[in-house]
Amino acid sequence: MTEDASSACHPTAWEHRTDPLVRLSLDQLRRRTSMKWRTYPQDVLPLWVAEMDVPLAEPVTRAVRDALAIGDTGYPHGTAYAEALAAFAADRWGWEGPGIENMALVPDVMMGVVEMLRLVTGPGDAVVVCSPVYPPFYAFVAHDARQVVEAPLGPDLRMDLGALEDAFVRARRHGRRAAFLMSSPHNPTGVVHTRQELEAVAELARRHGVRVVSDEIHAPLVLSGAAFTPFLSVPGSENGFALTSASKAWNLAGLKAALAMAGPEAAADLRRMPEEVGHGPSHLGIIAHTAAFREGGDWLDELLTGLDANRALLGRLVAEQLPEVRCLPPQGTFLAWLDCTGLALHDDRPLDGPGVVSDLAGPARMFRDEARVALSSGHVFGTGGAGCVRLNFATSPAILCQALTAMGRAVRERGRAPRR
Known part of the structure; x- marks a missing residue:
């Protein structure tokens, strides 16, 4: 496996899927005007706020x-x-x-x-x-x-x-x-x-x-x-x-x-x-x-099938791209909690504290700035959140692969950078 690729990310790995998570392209999603798609610049993949990348149920x-x-x-x-x-x-x-x-x-x-x-x-x-x-x-x-x-x-x-x-x-x-x-x-x-x-x-x-x-x-x-x-x-x-x-x-x-x-x-x-x-x-x-x-109900069942597949894909991608990160497979929701303390990133905790979502700290800031992936910053979730991020995996497998590959690359490039 190359450091920027995974067999799980080959399109043939999900070409059989028909669930709602594979029905919209990135170009179609970028036409949306909601918070998820307009908070960050166009070159940032938004995997943060709890909006799903799906068409509505008929x-x-x-x-x-x-x-x-x-x-x-x-x-x-x-x-x-x-x-x-x-x-x-x-x-x-x-x-x-x-x-x-x-x-x-x-x-x-x-x-x-x-x-x-x-x-x-x-x-x-x-x-x-x-x-x-x-x-x-x-x-x-x-x-x-x-x-x-x-x-x-x-x-x-x-x-x-x-x-x-x-x-x-x-x-x-x-x-x-x-x-x-x-x-x-x-x-x-x-x-x-x-x-x-x-x-x-x-x-x-x-x-x-x-x-x-x-x-x-x-x-x-x-x-x-x-x-x-x-x-x-x-x-x-x-x-x-x-x-x-x-x-x-x-x-x-x-x-x-x-x-x-x-x-x-x-x-x-x-x-x-x-x-x-x-x-x-x-x-x-x-x-x-x-x-x-x-x-x-039928649409929901299709969605749950897709979320199951994305949960498994996310687990493989974290293991391959971010081996220092701990991620317990979520049992529900479309949200994953990634413990990034093993990356040894300094946690620049803002003064505003839990519940205030106006800023990013630690790994969330690094992934936004260096991988161009937006995640929810763990510090705003209160005690136990510093050094963690929340990732929304209710997106297409293609976007999930693109995001996790970029995140892994950013961590590896940091590791190769000279120490100051």
């Missing part, structure tokens, strides 16, 4: 097109979205859900998270997170005058129940109310929590008087070898909340709409949510998300 396109054709662009109404999610959950996860009456429309998952936290905590109260974790968990919580308390993941990147209990104790000091904001599946590591882990979380939260808010936006994106368990389906979760949408699994982030769900003991809390919150979702967004959950 049922979604058809539903939005039909609505536009008759001018159906007014205000949201009805429970079709909740009904579609309930049917999807029953079919995919064997879960009957909390009931339509215990679901509510919210503008998107993170705005829904804020509203759920407002129901069970107040200014100055604590919100526990398992770091490294999705940066807006820090930003949205802090902007709403709550204090973030970290419970770092274990060395295996799974929740450390001992650290979580310690964080619950700290969060509840001085009689404060507290919530646990959980990422399930976990972003950025791609870990899918087991039923046993979630039952343990529910038991700990009950014992310490902590309310759980589970962000399940990546729930449909569980890859082969793992199974998703909705938090509200486990014993002890009856006073918890969960939020989800079709935005990640069907690439609908620009069509805003999400659902908040409450366990039976939290239903009264959910009814206290201000009525105007439900005005925030886009009517077209609701139509799109409803169509995705109701009719987008």
